Amino acid sequence: MIKNPEWQKPLHHSMVMVAAWVFFSFTLSSCGENGSVSESAMESSRRAIGEHALVFQRMKGGLSELKTPPLSAVREGSILVVSVGRGQIAAFEPPTGINNEVYPQVGATHAYTRWPNSGTALYALTNQSGDDDQVISVRTPPSDEITMAAVEVLGSRIEDVAWNEDREPEFFWSIRRKLFSDRSMTSHKVKTSGPATLIAFWWGDASSANSKTAEPDQGFLVVDSLLDEGALVQCAVAVKHVEKAGSYDVTWTATPIQGAQMWLVAVADNE
Numbered sequence: 414m415i416k417n418p419e420w421q422k423p424l425h426h427s428m429v430m431v432a433a434w435v436f437f438s439f440t441l442s443s444c445g446e447n448g449s450v451s452e453s454a455m456e457s458s459r460r461a462i463g464e465h466a467l468v469f470q471r472m473k474g475g476l477s478e479l480k481t482p483p484l485s486a487v488r489e490g491s492i493l494v495v496s497v498g499r500g501q502i503a504a505f506e507p508p509t510g511i512n513n514e515v516y517p518q519v520g521a522t523h524a525y526t527r528w529p530n531s532g533t534a535l536y537a538l539t540n541q542s543g544d545d546d547q548v549i550s551v552r553t554p555p556s557d558e559i560t561m562a563a564v565e566v567l568g569s570r571i572e573d574v575a576w577n578e579d580r581e582p583e584f585f586w587s588i589r590r591k592l593f594s595d596r597s598m599t600s601h602k603v604k605t606s607g608p609a610t611l612i613a614f615w616w617g618d619a620s621s622a623n624s625k626t627a628e629p630d631q632g633f634l635v636v637d638s639l640l641d642e643g644a645l646v647q648c649a650v651a652v653k654h655v656e657k658a659g660s661y662d663v664t665w666t667a668t669p670i671q672g673a674q675m676w677l678v679a680v681a682d683n684e
Contacts, residue, residue: 469561569683
């Protein structure tokens with residue numbers, strides 16, 4: 414055997430790096446498990462939101478406009494938070510309401526690392542008028558895959574917004590798939606100055622093969638999801654009401670192993 418310390422150093426460093434990554438990955442996979450959440454906490458989260466909807470079109474679906482069903486009980490003064498994911502990032506434009514009101518964009522449009530021609534964006538319209546049968550719509554190329562998720566929040570203002578993409582270097586993916594069946598990924602934190610409702614959007618980047626799963630931790634309640642196989646933009650939406658000021662995040666555990674874009678929005682309670 415040829416023993417050359419200069420050759421052994423890179424190998425040793427790589428082995429240490431992989432071992433540390435395996436330990437860290439195992440820890441993250443364990444951290445994503447849900448703990449016990451009281452029914453009163455879940456009910457508090459349900460009461461903090463109003464209407465919600467998720468609509469989508471598969472690739473080459475043929476629609477030129479995507480619309481939610483009529484949101485029949487939108488309350489005056491509430492906030493509608495909308496996130497859109499689409500296959501053609503160049504086609505992004507703001508959604509509109511039934512009276513042609515435009516939903517302002519919150520933050521930037523973000524491309525997926527794995528799919529750089531696709532992306533997600535966030536929009537919000539505050540101080541809703543309380544109209545019956547509110548419909549949110551967005552135009553789309555008929556050939557594009559697109560998903561739109563909307564949540565009405567009974568709050569006073571958007572206090573904080575966080576976006577991040579969690580995706581490891583390609584070097585680790587083959588190792589992870591041999592060791593794990595799922596993967597946990599954590600959003601960036603949002604800060605609240607008091608009681609607030611948190612809205613989490615998870616946009617996975619897996620391929621079109623097979624159905625998916627995506628489960629949040631820390632008592633977040635899933636209200637809508639699109640996790641079917643096929644050429645579509647997968648999404649899951651969860652909410653949680655918090656009772657005091659603090660910094661909050663959410664960890665999603667997903668199958669198959671994949672990366673994701675995550676948005677987390679904090680809406681302050683009415684004062």
